[in-house]
Amino acid sequence: MPGFHVPLEIANEIILHILDAPPTLREGTAENPKPDWKLIEAFTLTCWGYRLRALELWFRSLYLQSADDLHAIPNIFPTLKGSWTRHLHCVQYNVGKAADLIWDLAGFSSLTSIRIDWLHENTPEEKLSKIYPHEGAPCFINVQSPIKELDIRGLRYPTPMAIQSLTTSFRHIATLKIESLRSWCGLCNTCALIRFPGSTPKDQLYEGGLGLSIHYARILFSFQHLEEVIITLPDLGSGLPSPGFPIDSGDNLWTGECDRCMDQVYHVAGFKQQWMSRKRGIGTENDKYKRSVYTRPPSLKRVLWKFWLYEHKPGYTPRTYTQDEITFDDAWIGEHEDSDSFDSDTQN
Numbered sequence: 475m476p477g478f479h480v481p482l483e484i485a486n487e488i489i490l491h492i493l494d495a496p497p498t499l500r501e502g503t504a505e506n507p508k509p510d511w512k513l514i515e516a517f518t519l520t521c522w523g524y525r526l527r528a529l530e531l532w533f534r535s536l537y538l539q540s541a542d543d544l545h546a547i548p549n550i551f552p553t554l555k556g557s558w559t560r561h562l563h564c565v566q567y568n569v570g571k572a573a574d575l576i577w578d579l580a581g582f583s584s585l586t587s588i589r590i591d592w593l594h595e596n597t598p599e600e601k602l603s604k605i606y607p608h609e610g611a612p613c614f615i616n617v618q619s620p621i622k623e624l625d626i627r628g629l630r631y632p633t634p635m636a637i638q639s640l641t642t643s644f645r646h647i648a649t650l651k652i653e654s655l656r657s658w659c660g661l662c663n664t665c666a667l668i669r670f671p672g673s674t675p676k677d678q679l680y681e682g683g684l685g686l687s688i689h690y691a692r693i694l695f696s697f698q699h700l701e702e703v704i705i706t707l708p709d710l711g712s713g714l715p716s717p718g719f720p721i722d723s724g725d726n727l728w729t730g731e732c733d734r735c736m737d738q739v740y741h742v743a744g745f746k747q748q749w750m751s752r753k754r755g756i757g758t759e760n761d762k763y764k765r766s767v768y769t770r771p772p773s774l775k776r777v778l779w780k781f782w783l784y785e786h787k788p789g790y791t792p793r794t795y796t797q798d799e800i801t802f803d804d805a806w807i808g809e810h811e812d813s814d815s816f817d818s819d820t821q822n
């Protein structure tokens with residue numbers, strides 16, 4: 475019917491229905507979960523009004539694979555940063571220059587959530603230390619929106635400094651999600667692969683502001699609005715037994731410790747009890763580590779640890795993690811165990 479147009483309001487609903495459909499299987503790290511552009515392309519070719527509305531809805535979620543792309547946006551879509559985009563999905567691949575790791579969010583005034591897929595082989599602070607004189611320097615600058623949710627994925631070495639670099643610019647977050655390959659162990663101060671003896675545990679929920687490693691809590695202590703932290707880790711299985719396992723029995727308050735540490739020190743008389751007290755924010759009279767007890771972020775209500783089983787199969791490369799990286803993890807620890815001086819007073 476020549477000249478016939480669906481009212482803009484109806485077109486709006488149709489486009490929203492298409493764009494809000496649940497993502498398909500493209501939920502892996504670095505992949506763009508948005509639906510295919512072709513699904514709404516026809517609308518954009520119909521008339522100026524449809525095109526504008528379709529673009530506006532399409533760019534509610536913006537997916538970028540390079541910080542450099544941020545600079546070109548105003549010339550192409552002048553209103554995108556100011557009013558269109560609510561969710562930003564940044565993928566950080568390996569780049570040579572540290573300056574290429576700086577994401578300048580100036581102009582984004584309507585963002586409510588951000589996802590960072592950190593696929594660089596280095597942690598942020600390792601690269602940024604070349605251009606910033608202090609540790610924990612931010613990767614994201616000029617943040618103008620009170621972003622409520624931060625979702626970090628793909629991080630291989632989630633050191634407290636790496637977490638600080640990726641979170642420090644987002645002072646209004648209520649929810650922080652971290653999906654990483656390794657866990658930060660507060661006993662050996664390294665990022666370790668998690669190996670549970672026996673079956674993979676169910677999700678662990680801690681309430682009342684507990685449940686982070688002491689170092690993470692210290693990094694996140696100044697986040698006044700932070701209510702929830704969700705940490706997702708792979709379980710590689712075949713861990714060493716210790717009085718700390720299974721993590722969901724008794725009073726273990728497991729917050730990322732590696733099986734090697736637990737196997738070595740949890741058998742030492744009195745150690746486990748003292749360590750649990752520190753993780754509850756209690757320093758005892760005779761505790762020489764009294765000054766480094768847990769500090770609850772003021773609004774933190776729940777910490778959820780989630781696990782998925784890594785399958786030892788040839789060619790199995792889940793998400794972005796390579797078989798070699800897991801196989802040679804011991805070598806990495808040997809190279810780096812003396813280099814992290816974040817809090818040497820927890821060494822035992």
Ligand SMILES: [Zn+2]
Nearest residue numbers: 659662732735
């Ligand atoms: Zn450890």
